[in-house]
Amino acid sequence: MIYFDSAATTLQKPPEVAARAAAAIRTMASPGRGGYRAAADAAQTVFQCRTAAAELFHLDSPEQVVFTLNATHALNIAIRSLILPGEQVLISGFEHNAVTRPLHALGAQVRFVPGGLFRPEEFLRGLRSELEREAPAAVICTHVSNVFGYVLPMDGIARLCRERGVPLIVDASQSAGILPVDAAGWGAAFVAMPGHKGLYGPQGTGLLLCPGTQRPRPLLYGGTGSNSRLQEMPDFLPDRLEAGTLNVTGIAGLEAGIRFVLETGTQRILAHERDLLAHFLCGLETVPRVRAFAAGDLKDQAGVLSLQIPGTDCEQAAETLARYGVAVRAGLHCAPLAHRSADTLEEGTVRFSFSAFNTTREADRAIEILAARM
Amino acid sequence: MVYYLIVCRSLTYAQRTASVLERAGITAHIMRSPKAIAGEGCSHSVKVSHRRLKDALVVLRRVGMGNNRIYITEGDGSYKEVAL
Numbered sequence: 001m002i003y004f005d006s007a008a009t010t011l012q013k014p015p016e017v018a019a020r021a022a023a024a025i026r027t028m029a030s031p032g033r034g035g036y037r038a039a040a041d042a043a044q045t046v047f048q049c050r051t052a053a054a055e056l057f058h059l060d061s062p063e064q065v066v067f068t069l070n071a072t073h074a075l076n077i078a079i080r081s082l083i084l085p086g087e088q089v090l091i092s093g094f095e096h097n098a099v100t101r102p103l104h105a106l107g108a109q110v111r112f113v114p115g116g117l118f119r120p121e122e123f124l125r126g127l128r129s130e131l132e133r134e135a136p137a138a139v140i141c142t143h144v145s146n147v148f149g150y151v152l153p154m155d156g157i158a159r160l161c162r163e164r165g166v167p168l169i170v171d172a173s174q175s176a177g178i179l180p181v182d183a184a185g186w187g188a189a190f191v192a193m194p195g196h197k198g199l200y201g202p203q204g205t206g207l208l209l210c211p212g213t214q215r216p217r218p219l220l221y222g223g224t225g226s227n228s229r230l231q232e233m234p235d236f237l238p239d240r241l242e243a244g245t246l247n248v249t250g251i252a253g254l255e256a257g258i259r260f261v262l263e264t265g266t267q268r269i270l271a272h273e274r275d276l277l278a279h280f281l282c283g284l285e286t287v288p289r290v291r292a293f294a295a296g297d298l299k300d301q302a303g304v305l306s307l308q309i310p311g312t313d314c315e316q317a318a319e320t321l322a323r324y325g326v327a328v329r330a331g332l333h334c335a336p337l338a339h340r341s342a343d344t345l346e347e348g349t350v351r352f353s354f355s356a357f358n359t360t361r362e363a364d365r366a367i368e369i370l371a372a373r374m
Numbered sequence: 375m376v377y378y379l380i381v382c383r384s385l386t387y388a389q390r391t392a393s394v395l396e397r398a399g400i401t402a403h404i405m406r407s408p409k410a411i412a413g414e415g416c417s418h419s420v421k422v423s424h425r426r427l428k429d430a431l432v433v434l435r436r437v438g439m440g441n442n443r444i445y446i447t448e449g450d451g452s453y454k455e456v457a458l
Binding site for chain 1: 387413
């Protein structure tokens with residue numbers, strides 16, 4: 001199988017990920033709940049993963065790294081921490097349902113930053129104007145669109161939020177492990193990400209980075225192995241947001257994934273994925289009828305490419321590709337807002353997304369299948 | 375043997391404390407706090423030897439981690455808070 005669905009989850013992982021997870025399930029107990037060897041080993045593994053994440057994302061302390069189930073879980077915590085029902089929030093037009101559904105459930109007043117696909121300057125102008133019009137309770141912005149790979153200008157976005165004292169939540173689901181994610185440098189209140197995409201960890205892992213001074217509100221309440229006599233959740237991180245037993249098996253694998261990213265370097269991974277993207281786009285020129293959503297300047301796009309084949313249903317196109325051994329995702333990608341912003345809501349798109357383990361040969365084979373079968 | 379326990383608010387804080395001390399060449403061992411000194415229930419402590427406490431405090435204060443309760447073991451196995 002040629003796997004081009006890494007924006008959903010990376011399938012090919014560094015071998016150490018499975019090895020570490022398997023070792024953990026055999027040898028590790030619950031971290032922080034006992035002083036015996038199996039609990040101590042689990043605690044050490046969890047700490048090593050926090051430390052690796054703090055290093056990768058430029059945090060002052062591993063305590064600012066909170067383990068979650070996935071990016072959606074992390075975003076829910078961040079949103080519930082900063083936004084009250086009825087309050088205004090400003091979001092980009094490329095947010096995933098992981099952002100828009102919690103806001104809808106909360107009853108927040110959602111305002112949108114104007115700015116079309118692959119138009120970062122227009123987005124910054126729109127954000128400035130919206131912030132000047134009325135300050136929201138928070139700005140929430142994806143770093144990279146999960147549908148189009150559009151890299152939003154996060155340094156500029158963060159600077160505008162800092163200047164106006166508006167808390168920023170960054171959805172780094174598609175950028176963590178690929179682009180520089182400078183959580184502390186941005187001055188973000190929270191940065192949410194999955195562990196199972198660009199960080200190459202197992203599914204069921206995610207991270208919430210908390211570099212800011214905002215007091216997060218727990219989504220889950222329960223045992224933390226600390227302050228057990230009190231009925232309130234601890235007021236310190238990470239315990240405040242980590243009720244119940246952690247996913248030590250997943251975290252052990254995630255640490256191996258993060259170490260892979262640290263050793264390889266995000267710059268190298270990004271360059272590889274952009275080379276693949278450029279190679280794939282070049283090949284697409286030989287395929288008639290295909291409409292590819294590509295940035296004029298590839299610095300505005302990272303590792304994800306959507307396309308349409310006029311006259312062919314996107315789901316049927318993905319089915320055909322699957323029959324010939326190419327795994328992609330079609331439809332709305334849980335991001336109807338992004339499709340609305342790009343005017344693809346009715347038809348949807350077929351999404352190709354790459355990882356550090358894909359090759360140009362795989363891209364060539366996918367192009368051959370597209371040319372022959374569509 | 376006389377030793378000191380640096381009581382930490384969380385396991386992660388204890389791990390960070392031990393990590394800072396180990397990097398400075400001070401042997402530090404993480405353990406669950408004895409119930410008598412655990413404060414509001416479960417907590418973790420970092421155990422350091424009698425002769426390295428002073429060095430440990432200097433190192434921890436240097437990195438802004440010096441605000442912990444510290445206990446010394448008594449001959450009868452009980453603990454006494456140390457006034458710094």
